[in-house]
Amino acid sequence: MNTLALRKFREKLAAGRAAYGLWVTLESPSVTEMAVALGLDWVVIDAEHGCLDWADVVAHLRVAVRSETVALVRVAELDRGLIKRTLDLGADGVVVPWVETxxxxxxxxxFAHYPPEGCRGIGAERATGWGECMAEHTAEANANVLVVPIIETIRTADDIDRMTQVDGVDVFFFGPADFSSTAGFRGQWEGPGVARRILDLKDAVRNAGKHCGVVAAGDPNLAERLEQGFLMLGLGLDGGLLLRSLHASLAAVGRDRKIRSGFRIEE
Incomplete structure (x- = not known):
């Protein structure tokens, strides 16, 4: 566990400063290595969507371990075994999708805390130095681990005030696309009225003294989100940022086109 990076991350948020990061979906650990080299505050390694397996996840974690970049893993679902294994591999915390209550x-x-506060089992894996620093790690883990729920359904609005009172949670992340889908606007980033509903939830979280995060849809949106009060700010997804650059270069030579579903060629 990278306690130095975690402390600096929390200090930035507490001071009202933005913590910028990258959502990692591609297999190559070079992606995370670039993020670390550029001094990003955090990365989220996405093990919910895409094709990353455990070997890919640990490869990404390895390149961040001696940096000042917090390395989080988005697990596939709220599951005790997934969270335990993710933290055993050395993640600084977990991002948990579809948290509604x-x-x-x-x-x-x-699931993310050792007893008596939680029910995380102790393993002789990377997190404990393969058992060699078990006492040290277990003494500091509960106070440092990040548990970041993703707010991505309209049902969350019914329980948001109670959710913000849960100890052990510093940041609530927002997923506009899924939130839009549950509001009846599947395939839209923020359908009609969704932007306002997300901002209302963001205000509820901030009024409770907690912080909010979101992935920006582009550079102008990044500045907009910061102004709105989101402090854990994603510059984008690695694949999306690559596509953005490719589109710009292809447009410059008159060869740009959109990817179609099923990778069909445009007629």
Whole structure:
């Protein structure tokens, strides 16, 4: 566990400063290595969507371990085994999708903490130096681990005030695309009225003394999100940022086109 990076991350948020990061979906650990070399505050390694397996995840974690970049892993679902294994591999915390209720959030926190505060089992893996620093790691892990729920359904609005009272949670992340889908606007980043609903939830989180995060849809949106009060700011997804650059270069030579579903060629 990178306690130095975690402390600096929390200090930035507490001071009202933005912590910038990258959402990692591609297999190559060079992606995370670039993020670390550029001094990003955090990366989220996405093990919910895409094709990253455990070997890919640990390869990304390895390149961040001696840096000042917090390395989080988005697990596939709220699951005790997934969270335990992710933290055993040395992640600084977990990002948990589709959290809708206080009860679900309390379970996520419990899964990420050793007893007596939680129910995380102790393993002789990377996190404990393969057992060699077990006492040191278990003494500091509960106070430092990050548990970041993703707010991505309209149902969350019913329980958001209770969720913000759960101890052990510093940041609530927002997923506009899924939120839009549950509001009836599948395939839209923020459908009609969704932007306002997300901002209302963001205000509820901030009024409770917690912080908010989101991935920006582009550079102008990055500045907009900061002004709105989101402090854990994603510059984008690695694949999306690569596509943005490719589109710009292809447009410059008159060869740009959009990718179609099923990778069909445009007629």
């Amino acid at each position: 206080e009860e679900q959030l309390r379970r996520a926190v419990s």
